[in-house]
Amino acid sequence: MSRSVIYKLIICCLTIWSAHSQGLKRIFYSTSAAEWSLLSSYEVSTYATDSLALVLKLQDICKALRSDNYLFAAVDSIRFSTNPVFVQLRIGPKYKGQVYLDEVGLSTARQLHIPTKKNKISMTALQKLGKRLLSFAENHGYPFASYKWIPTHWSNDSITLSIDYQTGQRIVFDSLLLTNEFINPSFLAAYLRIGYGKDFQQKKVDDIPNQLLALKYVRLIQPPSIHFRKKKAQIKLDLAKRKVNTIDGIVGFFPSQQDGNRLLVTGRFNLGLSNLFKSGKELRINWEKNDPLSQQLNTYFAFPNILRTPLDINGQFDLLKQDTSFLNRHWNLGIRTHLARLQQIGIFVEQHVSDLLSTANFQGESLPPIIDYAKFGYGVTYEY
DSSP: HHHHHHHHBBOOOOSSSOOOOOOOEEEEOOOOOHHHHHHHTTOOSSSSSHHHHHHHHHHHHHHHHTTOOOOOEEEEETTTTTEEEEEEEEEOOOOSSSEEEOOOHHHHHTTTTTBBTTTEOOOOHHHHHHHHHHHHHHHTOOOTTEEEEEEEEEEESEEEEEEEOOOOOEEEEEEEEEESSSHHHHHHHHHHHOOSSSSHHHHHHHHHHHHHHOOOOOOOOOOOOEEEEEEEEEEEEEEOOOOOOOOEEEEEEEOOSTTTTEEEEEOOOOOEEETTTTTEEEEEEEEHHHHHHEEEEEEEEEEEEEGGEEEEEEEEEEEEETTTTTEEEEEEEEEEEEOOOTOEEEEEEEEEEEEOOOOOOTTTSOOOOOOOOOEEEEEEEOOO
């Protein structure tokens, strides 16, 4: 095979200089009959929702071919302006010789922590190098980055490669597009840590379904889609509202045994509100009074992403009054932030206070060892 033919076959992926929303489009592959016969044994997608999805699908095909030693598997061209989208794909020869890297390739391998023996690299490490290079790019604002191997030396049993890396256009996050705005897009963007004007990060998009699992009032109908326009990425989320708010209660009245003209009140009341003001705030109130002299109150609130930061504020207040014997109070105030996936870490302060209301039940007996107390504490929380 001549050197000129080799140069035509070494393109790994095409650099996309401009990209935009395509909608659902069919993919037509332009290959020879022999290459299509080989290609059909791999998972070849025939539809793509947008330009990035198409590029990622083609990258997966190239990775699969190269893992089977088709080192020069290539996408020669893509025509986005048509439907179906025409993709010119070449596979190239299967290579089984030794692979070496020049100084540029070795420098790239060291930066990405890919092992080499002097300037020799295994086929597995070569695949890993390309994967890490594209992964780094797509998480630092360059989802359409590409690379190609350029042979600087070729023989029957060895080849020396240099890497030609193209970043493509720099892409930044634009906004969230919600099909159902029962939740504030600005709050949701802060919760998902998608900052307007910040570098595009594919891993943040991939993690959206997991992040939304923590929001009990939201259901993701289908995976997020990305629309690219004017060097910006707009993420479309098809969300449905879950019915999680609750309110119920019962109140009873009966005359006092000491004063027949006086009515005593018993009952219970439960309130649970989520996504208050479309901003993810939460409020819970539980009150119960089973006899005239006793009652219990439990309250909780959560204020997520305060001032559009990753910080959440939450607090609670609990009260327990047991007839005329004692009164217990407890409050807690905490700050937390989200880590990877569904993990959270935070700090809190709290206080427990108990007061003895009456000693009538202890007449003729010694008083309890603890009459009144106040306990203050603080700590660290971790949830996963």
